[in-house]
Each structure stands twice: as C-alpha cells, then as structure tokens.
Amino acid sequence: MANLKDIRDRISSVKNTRKITEAMRLVAAAKVRRAQEQVLRSRPFADRLARVLENLQSRMRFEDQDAPLLEERPVQSISLLSVTGDRGLCGGYNANIIKRTEQRHAELKAQGYQVDLVLIGRKAITYFQNRAKLYNIRATFTGLEQVPSAAEAGSISNEILAEFLSASTDRVEIIYTKFINLVSSKPVIQTLLPLDPQGIATPEDEIFRLTTREGRLVVEPGSAANVAPSLPSDIVFEQSPEQLLNALLPLYLQNQLLRSLQEAAASELASRMTAMNNASDNAKALAKTLTLDYNKARQAAITQEILEVVGGASAMG
Numbered sequence: 001m002a003n004l005k006d007i008r009d010r011i012s013s014v015k016n017t018r019k020i021t022e023a024m025r026l027v028a029a030a031k032v033r034r035a036q037e038q039v040l041r042s043r044p045f046a047d048r049l050a051r052v053l054e055n056l057q058s059r060m061r062f063e064d065q066d067a068p069l070l071e072e073r074p075v076q077s078i079s080l081l082s083v084t085g086d087r088g089l090c091g092g093y094n095a096n097i098i099k100r101t102e103q104r105h106a107e108l109k110a111q112g113y114q115v116d117l118v119l120i121g122r123k124a125i126t127y128f129q130n131r132a133k134l135y136n137i138r139a140t141f142t143g144l145e146q147v148p149s150a151a152e153a154g155s156i157s158n159e160i161l162a163e164f165l166s167a168s169t170d171r172v173e174i175i176y177t178k179f180i181n182l183v184s185s186k187p188v189i190q191t192l193l194p195l196d197p198q199g200i201a202t203p204e205d206e207i208f209r210l211t212t213r214e215g216r217l218v219v220e221p222g223s224a225a226n227v228a229p230s231l232p233s234d235i236v237f238e239q240s241p242e243q244l245l246n247a248l249l250p251l252y253l254q255n256q257l258l259r260s261l262q263e264a265a266a267s268e269l270a271s272r273m274t275a276m277n278n279a280s281d282n283a284k285a286l287a288k289t290l291t292l293d294y295n296k297a298r299q300a301a302i303t304q305e306i307l308e309v310v311g312g313a314s315a316m317g
Contacts, residue, residue: 003297004294004297004298004301005168007129007290007293007294007297008294010290010310011287011290011291011294013303014283014286014287014290015283015287017279017283018279018280018283018284018287021153021276021277021279021283022143022276022280022281023278024089024272024276025272025277027271028269028270028272028273029269029273031147031269032182032266032269032270032273034147035146035147035262035265035266035269036179036266037316038147038262039259039262039263039266040093042255042258042259042262046197047105047253047261048257049248049251049255050252052244052248053245053248053249053252056244056245056248066243067242067245067246067249068164068165068246069164069194069195069246069249069250069253070194070195070245071194071247072194073126073167073170074170075113075170075171076113076114076170077113077114077115077116077168077169077170077171077173078108078114078115078116078169078170078171078172078173079115079116079117079118079121079138079163079169079171079173080101080104080105080108080116080117080118080173080174081117081118081156081159081160081172081173081175081192082097082098082101082117082118082119082120082124082128082174082175082176083097083120083124083174083175083176083177083260083261083264084097084098084119084120084121084122084123084124085121085122085123085264085268086121086122086123086142086144087122087123088123089270089272089275089276090133090268090269090271090275091265091271091272091274092271093177093185093268094121094123094124095270095273096174096177096187097124097176097186097187098123098124098127098128100175100187100189101117101124101128101175104173104175105117105135105314106187115136116135116136116137116138116169117135117136117137117138118137118138118141118156118159118160118172119137119139119140119141119152120140120141120142120144120156120261121141121142121144122142125140125142132133136246138163138169139159140259141155141156146265146269147262147265148258148261150254150258153254153255153257153258153261154254156257157250157253157254157257160172160192160193161193161250161253164194169193171191171193172191172192172193173189173190173191173192174191174192174257174260175187175188175189175262176188176190176260176261176263176264176267177264177267177268178263178267179263179267179270181272182270182274183270183274185267185270185271187253190256190260190268191281192253192256192257193253195249195252195253195256202297219276227264234305248268
C-alpha cells in the first residue's frame with residue numbers, strides 16, 4: 001500500500017504543478033499583449049523621428065556636418081550590449097542570447113578588435129561574471145520592468161553614449177531577441193553607434209490578443225502594421241539642420257534601444273508562455289500515466305488480497 005500512497009502523492013504534486021504552469025502561461029500571454037501594444041504606441045513617434053532625421057541628413061549631404069553620433073571613425077574597440085532576462089522558465093531564450101554573444105565576441109576578438117560587454121539582465125550578468133577572466137565587462141543593468149520604459153532605456157543609452165563620445169569605444173552593437181511571432185523569435189545583432197537612422201514600421205508585425213473561446217482563454221494573432229506618412233519636402237526648420245541633428249540623435253538612440261528592449265521583453269514572455277504551455281501538457285500527460293499506474297497497482301493489490309483470503313480459506317478447509 002505504501003507504493004499506492006507514493007503514486008497518489010506524485011499525482012497530486014503533478015496536478016498542482018500543472019495549475020502553476022497554466023497560471024504562468026496565462027500571465028505571460030497577457031503581458032505579451034501589453035508589450036506589443038506598447039511597441040505599437042511608440043511606433044508612430046519613432047517613424048516620424050526617423051523621417052525627420054533622414055530629411056535633415058539629405059539637406060546636409062553636401063555640407064560639412066559635425067555630428068559625433070554619425071561619425072564613422074577607425075574601429076579598434078567594440079562594445080557588445082547583450083539583452084537577457086532576470087528570470088528563467090522561458091525555454092532557450094536566455095541561453096540563445098548568451099550563446100550568440102559568445103560567438104560574436106569570439107568573431108571580433110579573432111579579427112583583432114578589443115571587445116567589452118555591457119550586460120542587461122541577471123542571467124547574462126551571472127553567466128559572464130563567472131567567466132570574468134575571459135570577458136571584460138564594462139557595465140551591467142538589472143531589475144528592469146517586465147515591459148521596459150523610456151526612463152530605463154534612457155539610463156542605458158546615456159551610459160553607452162558617454163562611452164562612445166569619449167572614444168572609449170568606437171562601435172556599439174546590441175544583441176537581443178527579435179520578436180517574429182508568438183512561437184518564433186531569433187537572436188539578432190544591430191549596430192547602435194554610429195547611428196544610421198532608418199524606417200521602423202514593418203507590415204509583417206503581428207499583435208496577439210487574449211480572448212476567450214469555448215470557455216477557455218486563447219491567444220489570437222492579428223495584423224498591426226502602423227506606417228507613418230512621409231514628411232513634406234518643403235518643410236522649413238527654424239534652427240540649422242546641424243543643431244537639430246545633434247539634438248535629435250540622442251533621442252533617436254534612446255528610442256532604438258527602447259524598441260530593442262521591448263522586442264526582447266515580448267520574446268521572453270512569448271518563450272515563457274510556450275514553455276509553460278509545454279510544461280502544462282507534459283504534466284497532464286504524466287498525470288494520466290501515473291493514474292493508469294495507480295489503477296494497475298491498486299487492482300494488483302486487491303487481487304493479491306483476494307488470493308490471500310481464498311488461500312487462507314482453502315487452508316482452513
């Protein structure tokens with residue numbers, strides 16, 4: 001009977017675990033929607049800002065411009081900005097970014113560049129600090145909100161901006177997870193500095209909404225492209241293009257970093273939702289298997305007791 005009790009305890013434990021993973025899946029699904037909506041709300045401003053900068057650059061094309069953030073100087077030192085999460089239980093999200101950061105670090109070192117790391121997220125910080133002899137860590141950031149804010153992006157951009165303007169680094173690359181859809185994301189590398197303003201909206205972007213179907217919460221995809229109109233060619237600026245360019249470029253850098261953090265947050269939440277969904281399915285399957293084992297063991301125990309009773313009666317007869 002002790003065996004039956006052990007199986008009952010395991011069934012109860014698996015069912016409780018499934019309740020937790022299912023709750024975590026629903027929470028992650030709701031937060032994915034919020035993260036994507038935040039990206040969509042910031043996109044019109046980001047697109048318009050990029051178009052203003054493109055217009056300014058086109059007007060300064062034949063002039064001597066003094067824009068330090070656009071300056072492409074000889075590269076000797078490169079900073080890698082690696083974005084992971086503070087928590088686990090999100091499949092291979094953190095491991096994929098760490099692996100891609102190691103690969104990029106090795107590639108640049110092999111080409112003779114000096115490489116240092118700027119780490120965002122406790123997972124990356126813990127991993128690379130444990131290997132401090134192999135990696136030079138310039139700065140670390142942790143404790144960001146689940147849905148990143150402009151203030152958090154501003155503090156990080158100020159750090160890397162100061163390093164770039166002081167010539168401590170000649171190039172800054174960010175490695176983050178680009179959100180493709182609910183079940184797909186990939187680590188990508190983007191150059192943050194020197195800046196190269198470009199359009200942001202992509203018609204392939206999707207947003208996922210949390211709805212109900214047949215009494216169950218489900219996540220449904222939908223199209224959510226948001227394209228900003230182009231600027232008129234005869235627009236007049238009060239300040240000189242150079243003044244405006246130098247004033248807007250730091251804002252553009254902060255916005256680019258914020259979008260990368262938002263993409264990474266959405267990818268982490270989607271990965272966590274998928275991982276928790278898989279865990280819930282596995283728990284359900286395991287509970288079913290354990291229930292069958294319990295029924296078999298219980299039937300065997302009952303059969304054994306009947307045989308003992310019959311055997312005892314035969315012996316007495």
